[in-house]
Amino acid sequence: MTVCLRVCPDRTAQYACTLLGYTLQKSGASTELRKTVSHLEAHMSLTRKLMRLGNSVEALEAAKRAIHLSDSVLRLCLTLGHLNKAMYFACDNVLWAGKTGLVSKLDQHKWSQRSFRYYLFALILNLTRDVYELRLLMESEARYRASKSPPSSSGSLPDEHLSSASAPGAVALPIVSFWLRRQLHLLVTVLYNNPPLLLDLLKNSCDIFIPLDRLGIYPTGSGFVGACGLTSSVLSILTMIHPWLKLKP
C-alpha cells in the first residue's frame, strides 16, 4: 500500500520499548528502569499520534487513486484498504486530541477499540491483496513451467506409482502430497523472485497480531506484539531505504 503508516524510527523505537518492557518484566529488572521504558513508549506513542495528524487526507487521496486501477480485485482491496486506513487515522487523531486534553471527557477505550477495528480491516484487505497477487504469480509461474518442460514429464505422477497402488485411498494420498509439494515449491519460487511481495506479506502478517491482541480476538501478550511490531517496522524501514522493495501499486 502506498500510504503506509509513515514509518520512521519512532515506530521501531516504540515497539522496541514494548518488547524491552516485556523482557525486563520477565527478567525481574528494577521498577525504575521499567518505568523509564514504559514512559518512553508512551511518549513515542503520543508523538507518533501527533505525526499522523493529516494522514487521513493522504489515505483518502490514495483511495481516490486506487479507484482507477484496471484489475477489479486490486481495485476493491486497495480502495477499501485505504478508506479503512483513513478511518483508522481519523480515530487516531481523535485519540490524540483526547490525550492532549483538547477534547475533554473522551472515552479513550471506545475510540481505541474503534481505531484498532479499522486497522484490522485494512490489514485483512492488505493480506487479501497479497494472497491474490501471490495466486496470480503462482499461476503464471506454473503456466511458464508447463510451457518450458515437455508434455510427458509435465508434473504428473510416474505411472508405476499409480499401477502399484491397490486401493483408491492409497492413490489419493501420494497425489495430494505431490500436489502440495509442487504448490509449496511454486510458492517459494514466486516469493524468492518477488522480494517486494514477500516483504509486504511478512509485514502485514506481523502487523495483524497487534489489532488481534488489542481487540482481544487472539491475545498473544505484549512481548509477542512488541516483537511483531518491531519486525514490521524494520521491514518498513527497509522499503524506505530501498524504494524498489516497496510493493506497487
Next chain:
Amino acid sequence: MDTILKFTSHHQGKDRVFRATQFACALSTYLLRTNTDRTKLLSTLKTLEANLNAGRKVFRLGNTINSIQAAKRSLQLSDRVLCLCLTAAHVNRALYFFCDNVLWAKSVGLIRDTNKVSWSTGASRCFLLTLIGSLARDIYVVLQLMVQRARDGHFRQKMIRHLNESPQVAEVIVPHLDAFLFLLLESLKSHPAVVLDTVKNFCDLFSPLDKLGIYPSNSGVVSLCGLVSSVIGIITYVNPSLSIKP
C-alpha cells in the same frame, strides 16, 4: 547519511505547521493570562503547547547530522563570506540540535544526571550564534544586490528621476538617505526570498535574546515573533522559490 536525510526531511512540512501552532498557543496564553473566565481554555492551550513542543523534539532527533551535512556542503561554496557565514551557522545549528536532543533524553528519563539549565542555556547560545550567522549572510546578500543594482545604468536613470520628483527634500543629508532607501527597496523588490529570510531570522532573534537575558522581552513578544517566523517558514516550504539559496 542519505537515509538519515530522508527521514529528517520527511516531516519538515508538518513540523513547521506544529511550530506555528505552538507559538499561536503561547501567544493566546499570553493574551488570555488575565482573563479569569477562561482558565480551562488556558490550561488546554498550555497542555497543547507542551505536547507539541515535546513531539517536535522527537522530530528533531536526526537534525544534528542533517546540519553537519549542510555545513560540509557550504564549505564548498566559492564566495568566502557566504562560506564562512553559512558554515558557522550550520555548525552552530548542529550544536543546538545536539543540546536539544540531550534535553529530550532528559525529559523522557533516558539520561538522569544532567544539568537541564546549563544544557538549555547552551542550546539558546548556539541558536543565537546560528541566527547571527544567518543574518550576516542576509546582510551580505542584500549589500551585493545593492551594489549590483547601483551599477545598472537603467537603475541610475530611475534613481535620478526619483530624486528629482521631490524637490522639497533637504539637499544635504536626506537625499543620501532617500537614495539609500530607494536603492535598498528596489534591490529587495525583485528578491522576496532574501526579505523573507531576513525577517524570519530577525523574528527568531527575540527568543534566545530573552532566554539568555541579553534583551529581555515578555512571552507575548517572543510568541508573536515566533509565530511570524513560523508562518514565513510555512510559506517558504509551500513555495520553494521563496526559499533563499544556498
